[in-house]
Amino acid sequence: MANILVVDDDPQIVTALSRGLTALGHEVAVARTGTDAISATAVVRPDVVLLDLRLPDVSGIDVVHRLRGWTQTPVLLLSGAGTQERKIASLDAGADDFLDKPFSLEELRARIDAALRRSPLANGQATSSHLVVGELEVDMASRRLLVGGDGVHLTPIEWRLLEVFLANAGKILTYATIIGEVWSREHGDEARSSLRVHVRSLRRKLADDASTPRYIATEPGAGYRWVGGVPA
Secondary structure (H helix, E strand, C coil), rough: EEEEEEEHHHHHHHHHHHEEEEEECCEEEEEHHHHHHHHHHHCCCCCCCEEECCCCCCHHHHHHHHCCCCCCCEEEECCCCCCCCHHHHHHHHHHCCCCCCCHHHHHHHHHHHHHHHHHHHCCCEEEEEEEEEECCCCCCCCCCECCCCCCECCHHHHHHHHHHHHHCCCCCEEHHHHHHHHHHCCCCCHHHHHHHHHHHHHHCCCCCCCCCCCCCCEEEEEEEEEEECCCC
8 A cells, every 4th residue: 555646636537536545555646736745755754656647836857856756656658749849848857757648547557566566676775686587687896797598798888778677667768867967967869870889789688679678668759667566
């Protein structure tokens, strides 16, 4: 069971989400404006925030910016008619994921579960440098990677990519976010082609097929998402 904060000014959506999440065993708190969402997050301390992209006072992007100033609580954006640019801006601001309305309760459940599984990593509770994900065995300290029991050599950039993906398992990472983490914030669109080359190489070494990904999925127009599960 988790404590979920629903932020939306549409009464029908609030009612539907509250009932559905309660039926799944979660506790639900509600905020109807961005300003109330900031205050409620401080008071309620939710495990996950479901945040509508369009709010009557401030945008969901502004809310994410303000939340990320003091909390790493997972934020899932709910978008009814948001443009791709606004979604990407929200992800760059620090949102973890987004769902396009309408969506099924089952999809929402899966996204919430994924966000909750990531929480220990986001809160710094997972400190082991030895990680096992599917057929991958990774030792961050010694820079040792096994794929199906066989040792695999990664370049320094490929190692950094893998570290960023594992630290954000299940989360959409925009091109700008990855470039900023692996290179620097000063690099712009010119680094995208280099990023694609390095991701392609990393996929090959992980025996991952981009068309049916086991580890690294492409989010068209946005970036990449690690789908191989949370390190254990």
